[in-house]
Amino acid sequence: xxxxxxxxxxxxxxxxxxxxxxxxxxxxxxxxxxxxxxxxxxxxxxxxxxxxxxxxxxxxxxxxxxxxxxxxxxxxxxxxxxxxxxxxxxxxxxxxxxxxxxxxxxxxxxxxxxxxxxxxxxxxxxxxxxxxxxxxxxxxxxxxxxxxxxxxxxxxxxxxxxxxxxxxxxxxxxxxxxxxxxxxxxxxxxxxxxxxxxxxxxxxxxxxxxxxxxxxxxxxxxxxxxxxxxxxxxxxxxxxxxxxxxxxxxxxxxxxxxxxxxxxxxxxxxxxxxxxxxxxxxxxxxxxxxxxxxxxxxxxxxxxxxxxxxxxxxxxxxxxxxxxxxxxxxxxxxxxxxxxxxxxxxxxxxxxxxxxxxxxxxxxxxxxxx
Numbered sequence: 001x002x003x004x005x006x007x008x009x010x011x012x013x014x015x016x017x018x019x020x021x022x023x024x025x026x027x028x029x030x031x032x033x034x035x036x037x038x039x040x041x042x043x044x045x046x047x048x049x050x051x052x053x054x055x056x057x058x059x060x061x062x063x064x065x066x067x068x069x070x071x072x073x074x075x076x077x078x079x080x081x082x083x084x085x086x087x088x089x090x091x092x093x094x095x096x097x098x099x100x101x102x103x104x105x106x107x108x109x110x111x112x113x114x115x116x117x118x119x120x121x122x123x124x125x126x127x128x129x130x131x132x133x134x135x136x137x138x139x140x141x142x143x144x145x146x147x148x149x150x151x152x153x154x155x156x157x158x159x160x161x162x163x164x165x166x167x168x169x170x171x172x173x174x175x176x177x178x179x180x181x182x183x184x185x186x187x188x189x190x191x192x193x194x195x196x197x198x199x200x201x202x203x204x205x206x207x208x209x210x211x212x213x214x215x216x217x218x219x220x221x222x223x224x225x226x227x228x229x230x231x232x233x234x235x236x237x238x239x240x241x242x243x244x245x246x247x248x249x250x251x252x253x254x255x256x257x258x259x260x261x262x263x264x265x266x267x268x269x270x271x272x273x274x275x276x277x278x279x280x281x282x283x284x285x286x287x288x289x290x291x292x293x294x295x296x297x298x299x300x301x302x303x304x305x306x307x308x309x310x311x312x313x314x315x316x317x318x319x320x321x322x323x324x325x326x327x328x329x330x331x332x333x334x335x336x337x338x339x340x341x342x343x344x345x346x347x348x349x350x351x352x353x354x355x356x357x358x359x360x361x362x363x364x365x366x367x368x369x370x
Contacts, residue, residue: 148241161183306346342355
């Protein structure tokens with residue numbers, strides 16, 4: 001059980017390292033660390049979900065719902081233009097007092113979502129690496145901890161990579177003003193790889209509480225998990241949600257997503273390459289569950305050919321050995337949350353593993369190693 005001092009330290013650390021590019025959240029983390037009600041609210045979350053960004057998302061959801069007008073003045077996502085100032089503490093206190101039941105419900109039963117659509121900048125070439133490594137063309141993609149499963153539509157996104165010479169390289173379908181658009185700085189010396197003929201033959205997601213993007217409250221929660229200042233992310237998420245509704249896909253609720261992997265494999269049609277995707281979900285699992293997932297994925301790789309694409313913090317990634325060095329990052333970018341993308345798959349009778357890329361956790365830059 002976390003003490004108030006431990007939770008306060010967690011909030012301060014997140015303000016320094018986890019959201020340094022969102023001034024409002026830096027200020028809110030500092031204020032929450034000094035607010036007994038905010039600390040008590042964070043303590044309402046289950047231990048594995050006791051993360052500052054869950055508290056921030058719960059507050060943001062109340063703002064987007066129109067239930068926290070004092071705070072809304074500071075949120076660009078709600079039309080606010082006020083910079084963090086001495087009035088923010090009172091606005092936070094008012095929201096906590098008035099919206100306590102709804103906030104407690106979010107903390108007890110909610111979960112921050114992993115639907116950062118711009119991770120498609122790394123996922124797109126990573127799926128090409130799966131096809132190249134396995135010789136497969138038809139991929140069966142399973143998003144583990146899928147939230148609303150927006151990344152299941154990766155092949156429908158319009159992607160553009162900017163190389164150091166300033167040139168843009170388009171991948172995927174053309175931009176049309178309707179599709180989700182992903183732009184990323186390409187830090188590698190080589191150009192972005194071309195499409196190699198793979199396609200997503202089936203799209204499935206597993207989550208303890210999958211989100212239906214057709215439900216306004218569900219879509220609002222996804223928007224609440226985004227940083228308030230980032231209008232482009234909100235627009236991209238909305239477009240990806242509309243695209244996903246037009247694609248055949250399934251989202252399955254599973255209390256134990258690890259145990260659900262083998263039944264999913266058993267239901268796949270013949271001739272497809274199963275691909276397990278985890279992206280910033282291991283952060284929310286216990287050490288015991290991470291170990292169980294690794295052991296299960298390797299067993300299913302050897303028996304059924306499962307390939308595992310893992311985009312996580314390097315300490316949590318599927319990779320067992322020392323990660324490759326980080327590239328020189330663009331000005332203003334920090335290395336603390338850099339995401340390592342790895343691939344584990346069957347190669348003969350053994351498990352092969354390699355690092356594919358480093359990326360920004362929200363896809364702003366990508367350094368391809370593959």
